[in-house]
Amino acid sequence: MESRSFLKSWGADYEADGVVRFRLWAPGQERVTLRLAGTDHIMRKSEEGWFEARVTDVEPGTEYHYVLADGMAVPDPASRAQKADVNGPSLVIDPARYEWQHRQWKGRPWEETVVYEMHIGTFTPEGTFKAAMAKLPYLAELGITMIEVLPVSQFGGERGWGYDGVLLYAPHSAYGTPDDFKAFVDAAHGYGLSVVLDIVLNHFGPEGNYLPLLAPQFFHEERMTPWGPGIAYDVDAARRYIAEAPLYWLKEYYLDGLRFDAIDQIEDTSEKHVLIEIAERIRAAAPNRYIHLTTEDSRNVTFLHPREENGAVPLFTGEWNDDFHNAIHVLATGETQAYYQDFAEAPEKLVARILTEGFAYQGEVSPQTGKKRGVKSAGQPPVAFVDFIQNHDQTGNRAQGERLISLAGPDRTRVLLATLLFTPHIPLLFMGEEYGETNPFLFFTDFHGELAKAVREGRAKEFEGHGDFEDESVPDPNAQSTFMASKLDWKKPNGEGKSWLDFTRQLLVLRHQHIVPLLVRAGGHSGTVLKTAKGFVAVSWTFPSGTLSLAMNIGEQSQPLPEMPGETIFAWQASGSELPPNAIIVRLASGDAA
Known part of the structure; x- marks a missing residue:
């Protein structure tokens, strides 16, 4: 029987019955002690800065911390699960204990893909994996073939988008346990739905990241990202932590693929770029499954998405096509502020170019930045582009989180939805879009103290001079009401949104009937x-x-x-x-x- 356990370089792993190896890279510390169920165990340190201990008779679910020389207790950076928050104890997990019900699932071909982007915390009133699982029949009947889950790696606080994760191997405890997430994926496979996970390998969040204390070498202070120092992908232990995370999620959670967030911020000077290494390792590890890997990259590049002569995908499958969204948005709303200024002139021509060639910017100068952006993309197959008319980013990064239907009106939005679903590009729907949801999707966090103040003030400052928004009108990201306002209204699909839902269902039936067969050899x-x-x-x-x-x-x-x-x-x-x-x-x- 196939093993669905992944042996990590970092963290706690069962090596035999009841025997767990604990491993931590902490060259910034002279001494680290493992505190397991209240008992301290000496960890042996190697010259390379690795600390290791093996303990027998460890029950799954046992709590543990790493205790530093000054007495500070920190969670395992490679924790498979947290008892509660990101600062508390980690839990020993035996991944072999979950009994998969759909072990024969191999996935679905890429050309069949209709993506449904889902944020677990706001998809249902409960905001859990278990509650989301109850909606799977609805998505399957609608004609969705792939669920893309926004990042679930443990982040600070109870609520957030997930892009500030700090424990890359642990599902966010507010959503449920590792077994709950596995059950969600397992059940989705039973309904013929693929599941992919959005992962963030370009930075760590501001709360609960103890890596600078454990291993200052994990980061290059001179190499900055928009969120802090760049990760040292060229340092072996750091590279292992980053490169093994995608393999871990695919193996232990039997996911059907991954979406890699903002890869333009992953700067690696190694002989082989870490992203290419990750893709090659994934392809080698799962040759008999449909694994789909997509990227988000503001550079408009194609070198990560080659195709072999027979159409096989050796690296990444597709690219999130922000150009499509941005051009459509300008065309539909007339907004031209910020990054939309790149699409202000003749958006119709840009939309046409995107639909027929892939990107709008293929080496032209961006008015916003004054720099050239993109490469020629007409040679790419249409399925190399993932298109959307709205998503979590473009909706949530508005001050009031308005969806397109509220900005462009229902008549225009219906036409744009149909356009999206009849092109040969791969379409993505943002949760609720299928029934014309009008509830906003706002930017929300759950920070406290000075960090909460900094986020609140930074968010307000971000929108100074944008439209008619005054500082006080920007919802407080840390207020629970901001989070609650972003939840889907499940009364609408059977009420005022029913005709819209029927419209979407009709479009998807026609897409699967007429468009998908064209794409096999496109x-x-x-x-x-x-x-x-x-x-x-x-x-x-x-x-x-x-x-x-x-x-x-x-x-x-x-x-x-x-x-x-x-x-x-x-x-x-x-x-x-x-x-x-x-x-x-x-x-x-x-x-x-x-």
């Missing part, structure tokens, strides 16, 4: 811009099995349709030779007819 250089006008975009893609054409109009004037061969597979508010405002039409011609 290659690069397949897109063509047919026409653009104010608020209007018409494009087509030619694949071995057919030609797909799409025209959408969110402008104020009707627009003549260009030639679009084939059968109409979807039309909304469209008829005749012109496309009226807030309308879309999609046509498909078979390979022979194209």
Whole structure:
């Protein structure tokens, strides 16, 4: 039977029945003691700064700390679970104890993917893995094929987005136990749903990070990220901690992939970049499973997403395409502040370029930064791009957390949703989008004291001069009411959101029926811009099995349709030779007819 336990370089691991090896890299400490269930055990130190101890007869769930020479007790940086918060005791976990119900699951092909981005804490009233598990039948019936869970690594406080994690191997205790998360993944597989996890390997959060005390060498003080000193990926022990975390999550939680956050902030001077090492190790470790790895990268690069001649993926599968969101957002709302200024001029043309070539910026100068950004991307297959019209970032980084439906109105948003789901790119929906959720998704944290004050004031300052927002109007990130306001309203899918939900379900049925079969052999250089006008975009893609054409109009004037061969597979508010405002039409011609 396949083992689903991962032996880590750091942390507590069962080596045999009841025998646990505890291992910590702490070159900044002369002495470290293991305090296990109230009993202290001497840890042997090596010349490289590793501390190690083996203890027999250790029961799963036993509490432990590492005690430093000055008496300070700290959690295990590689803890598999915390008893409660990020500063408290870690728990010994035996991963072999969970009994998987769907051991034969191998995943789903990438071209079938429809991603549903989920934040565990706000997805349900309870905000737990168990509560989210009860909604899996709903997602499967809707036509979702992949759940992307926002980061769950233990972070400071009870509530937060998850991007300030500090214990990279421990599921956040407020969401449930490791077995609860495994049960969620297991049950999802039973409904035919893949599960991927968003992970953060570019920084640690501001509360509960004891690594600078244990191992100052873990960071390069001279190399800064937006969140603090850069991680020393070229230092062996630090590299092991970072590189093993993705493998650990995939192995022990039988996940179907990972999304790597803000990789442009992962600066590594090693001969082989740590991200390439991670991808190669994952591919080697799981050759017989569908494992999907996506990246978020503001640089608009393609070197991490190559394809072999047979279409196989040797490294990363796809790239989050912020260009698509940003261009669509400007087109739909007219907002041009901050990073949206890069898309202020002729957003229709940028949307068309993105749909047919991948990125908007392919080496052009960004007006916002004054620097060139991106590389040529037309040669990438369409499925190398993950598109969205909203997500946690672009919604939550607004002062009031408004969703697109509140900004652009329901008519335009329906057209944009249909556009998203009929393109050959991989679509991503943000939780609640499927039924037209209007509750905001705000930025929320659970810090205290000076840290809470700094976050509150920093958030208010961030929006000075943005629109009509005054400082006091920006919700306090640390207030529980900010968190509660961000939860989904589950009365809506069966009430005022039912028609919207039915609309989404119809789109997904048609996508799986007509679009997915085109993508199996879809290659690069397949897109063509047919026409653009104010608020209007018409494009087509030619694949071995057919030609797909799409025209959408969110402008104020009707627009003549260009030639679009084939059968109409979807039309909304469209008829005749012109496309009226807030309308879309999609046509498909078979390979022979194209």
